Amino acid sequence: MARRKRGIRFWMLLLLGLALALYIFYTELRPTVIFGLRDDYARAIPFQKVPTGLKSLKAEDCGACHREIYEEWKTSIHAFAYRDPFFQAYWKKDDNIWICLNCHAPLENQQPTLIQDIPRNRVERAVQVPNYRFDPEFQAEGVTCAVCHVRDGAIWGPFDDSVAPHPTKFDPSFRTTQICYRCHNVVSGPFQFYNVGPCGTYAEYEGKFFMQERGMICQSCHMPQVLRPVADGGPIRLGRRHLWRGGHDPEMIKRAIAVQVTADPLEPKPGGRVTFRLTLVNAGAGHKIPTGDPDRHFTIEFLVKDEHGKIVHHQAETMGRWILWQPVIVEVYDNRLLPLASREYDFTYTIPKDAERWIVEARIRYHILTDGQHEMLRERYGLTADDPYRFVIYQRAFPLDQTLAVALQRQPALQFGCAVSVEAGRTKGLSGTS
Ligand code: HEC
Ligand code: HEC
Ligand code: HEC
Ligand code: HEC
Numbered sequence: 001m002a003r004r005k006r007g008i009r010f011w012m013l014l015l016l017g018l019a020l021a022l023y024i025f026y027t028e029l030r031p032t033v034i035f036g037l038r039d040d041y042a043r044a045i046p047f048q049k050v051p052t053g054l055k056s057l058k059a060e061d062c063g064a065c066h067r068e069i070y071e072e073w074k075t076s077i078h079a080f081a082y083r084d085p086f087f088q089a090y091w092k093k094d095d096n097i098w099i100c101l102n103c104h105a106p107l108e109n110q111q112p113t114l115i116q117d118i119p120r121n122r123v124e125r126a127v128q129v130p131n132y133r134f135d136p137e138f139q140a141e142g143v144t145c146a147v148c149h150v151r152d153g154a155i156w157g158p159f160d161d162s163v164a165p166h167p168t169k170f171d172p173s174f175r176t177t178q179i180c181y182r183c184h185n186v187v188s189g190p191f192q193f194y195n196v197g198p199c200g201t202y203a204e205y206e207g208k209f210f211m212q213e214r215g216m217i218c219q220s221c222h223m224p225q226v227l228r229p230v231a232d233g234g235p236i237r238l239g240r241r242h243l244w245r246g247g248h249d250p251e252m253i254k255r256a257i258a259v260q261v262t263a264d265p266l267e268p269k270p271g272g273r274v275t276f277r278l279t280l281v282n283a284g285a286g287h288k289i290p291t292g293d294p295d296r297h298f299t300i301e302f303l304v305k306d307e308h309g310k311i312v313h314h315q316a317e318t319m320g321r322w323i324l325w326q327p328v329i330v331e332v333y334d335n336r337l338l339p340l341a342s343r344e345y346d347f348t349y350t351i352p353k354d355a356e357r358w359i360v361e362a363r364i365r366y367h368i369l370t371d372g373q374h375e376m377l378r379e380r381y382g383l384t385a386d387d388p389y390r391f392v393i394y395q396r397a398f399p400l401d402q403t404l405a406v407a408l409q410r411q412p413a414l415q416f417g418c419a420v421s422v423e424a425g426r427t428k429g430l431s432g433t434s
């Protein structure tokens, strides 16, 4: 009898202990956000005042003189870093926690509260006070001009000889990756086991082909060089377009990949078997493809279509990351391609005897997020925008008959390296990514 009582007490204590351990784990150990804090982005960029000679820090006002740069920036995802519907939906899911703003609208001038202390590095416990200098309109500008260019009452930039109506300061880091590092290399927190952090674009670039062998920096591909006046009426200089095309631009993603398809046999017959092999190369990105946000992925598909275009068979494979989010974050698998790395995808099919004018379509799509997450954001977090979140970036049809050999020969040759050229004169249009 006494033994049995002790037994119950033992189990009760164990249960209590477990509950306490779980409580401590979730409230004290496991971070509430999917990344760790690093000193630079744990804080907002300090408050900046308007440099003498200027009306405001607003991008539009910079645009009065730097018209082309302003027009480019306006079409870039940096200008949407706060208004971006995908950001807004995910931010809502994370209870609009302040830390996100340190990269998506990072100037103190753009933030509604000031962070005075982050007890034990727990973002949800941060001590916040209202920021009386908060400007909501400026917040909407996201990663705006002043985020990169305004410090200590001056405009910092890449030149040491400019003559401007505002104070300027030469800062050599504009021509290095340093300027991108702060926001594009997000690190892991405690109890988070990622390969190179949740968003490790810089780490994926460091020491790899385009850096090591070509000496390229982020700007080489994301801010193409251009010869033009820096400000209206000024001298012509070698500068860079402020475009930053990436995952939201199918044309940019097309530049990252090279694709080649082979088949065996080269002249398949109805009733016979045929194997297709698709080789996918990361030919033009300085980092892994996909990079950045952990949701990004590619799908590589083979679709057999009959003479009416009806899909009769389908094979799909995925390239991306598999991350276990609960109870701790563990990156189980990462099959993304490093610069110049390639992978082969095979597809074997037995052609029905009566198949006539059937084809195999090889297709590659890029996904900003999965269909499931898109649905979840629409249903629960107010994502209303119809912004495309997946694009076809490669599509080619191959006949399942004797003409296959010819179709295979017609493929363009593999091309490596992101096209980087200096554009002379005025920019032609803003839709491209040149
Ligand atoms: C009244 C016109 C005017 C306005 C407004 C203006 N700028 Fe300038 N800015 C210039 C001129 C002129 C130059 C020098 C061009 C040259 O030397 O080729 C310049 C130079 C620069 C440079 C290069 C500095 C260097 O030395 O590397 C940057 C960066 C810059 N401006 C950013 C900004 C930003 C950001 C804003 C808004 C906060 C802004 N400018 C507002 C006229 C203006
Ligand atoms: C202050 C933080 C910050 C800095 C500095 C910064 N970025 Fe970004 N960048 C962002 C954020 C935030 C986004 C995502 C915006 C979104 O999708 O809502 C982004 C998006 C991008 C994208 C597009 C991704 C896509 O999904 O289309 C590219 C490319 C990019 N940045 C390149 C650069 C380069 C190159 C530099 C350095 C010259 C740089 N960024 C500096 C914060 C920053
Ligand atoms: C994410 C950071 C970032 C943002 C945001 C940004 N710039 Fe720049 N800017 C740069 C970098 C990097 C360079 C250096 C380009 C180079 O090597 O010539 C630069 C260069 C410049 C120059 C010098 C001319 C040139 O092409 O080098 C001017 C002027 C300028 N920026 C104005 C602006 C204006 C105006 C805005 C907002 C409409 C803006 N920038 C937004 C990063 C940024
Ligand atoms: C050799 C050219 C090249 C270099 C160098 C390069 N990139 Fe890229 N980047 C690309 C291409 C091409 C894509 C489109 C493929 C993709 O989105 O996966 C891309 C995509 C991106 C994206 C979008 C990812 C997404 O879908 O959200 C970001 C962010 C980015 N790059 C940032 C950087 C940063 C930061 C650096 C420097 C550390 C850098 N890139 C260096 C070519 C380059």
Ligand code: HEC
Residues within 6 Å of the ligand: 033, 034, 041, 084, 086, 087, 088, 090, 091, 094, 097, 099, 100, 101, 102, 103, 104, 182, 183, 184, 185, 186, 199, 201, 247, 291, 292, 293, 368
């Ligand atoms: C250290 C900087 C940093 C912080 C902090 C940060 N982000 Fe981002 N975020 C980025 C960058 C850079 C990108 C650019 C694209 C990429 O790398 O894929 C991005 C992209 C995104 C995207 C993808 C947008 C799109 O259009 O697909 C979402 C959603 C997002 N962030 C949400 C958040 C949320 C929510 C938080 C806070 C919990 C947060 N971010 C905190 C830097 C940051």
